[in-house]
Every structure is written in C-alpha cells, then in structure tokens.
C-alpha cells in the first residue's frame with residue numbers, strides 16, 4: 001500500500017523532468033538560431049587603424065607616397081612590403097637605413113625642418129621626398 005503510493009508519486013516527477021528537458025532543448029535551439037543570425041558582419045576597422053600618417057610604404061620598387069609632409073619631431077617609418085631589399089638613403093646623407101629586408105622597416109626622427117630628398121641606394125630609379133615643417 002505504502003510502496004504503491006510512493007511509486008505513483010514518482011511518475012509525475014519523471015514526466016516533468018522529460019518535459020523540462022524537451023523545453024530546454026527547444027529554447028536552446030531557438031537561442032542558437034537567434035545568436036547565429038545576430039552575427040552581423042563586423043566592419044573592417046583594422047584597415048583604417050593600419051594607415052600611418054607618417055608612414056611610407058615600399059612596394060613595386062617605389063616609395064608611396066612619393067612626397068610625404070610631416071611636422072618637426074615626427075618619426076617617419078618606412079615599411080618594405082616588396083619582394084626585394086631596399087634602402088632609405090637621404091641625398092644629403094642625414095639618414096640612411098642601410099638594406100631593409102623584405103618585411104622589414106626603418107624609422108627616422110625628423111627633428112629639423114627642411115626638404116629631404118632620398119633614394120634607394122640599390123635601385124637608383126627609386127626616389128622620393130620628405131618635407132618636414
């Protein structure tokens with residue numbers, strides 16, 4: 001008598017557990033669908049952050065920009081994105097990077113106003129200018 005009552009009381013609990021599991025599975029699926037569609041394409045902000053106003057890119061045997069204007073006290077960084085080694089050599093000898101390997105970089109502090117023409121000592125056709133104001 002007592003055992004039968006005990007067992008009868010257990011069954012609804014088991015059913016509730018099954019229902020709860022089923023509901024849990026349903027809500028989990030719904031949540032997954034929502035978060036999946038909420039993954040909107042994120043704007044490529046890294047491209048804007050990579051733009052250095054005092055940077056010169058070396059690529060395709062050329063300095064870009066060909067003329068860079070910076071303020072006195074700026075550090076200019078040349079990045080060699082080419083497949084060949086290059087140099088950043090001031091025509092007046094005020095700075096010289098020596099050979100910059102592909103993927104390498106060279107920085108120089110522009111602490112005096114002036115117009116600095118420079119070239120690549122390896123490839124004489126590569127010329128550019130930094131104007132320091």
Ligand SMILES: [Cu+2]
Nearest residue numbers: 086120122123
């Ligand atoms: Cu070069």
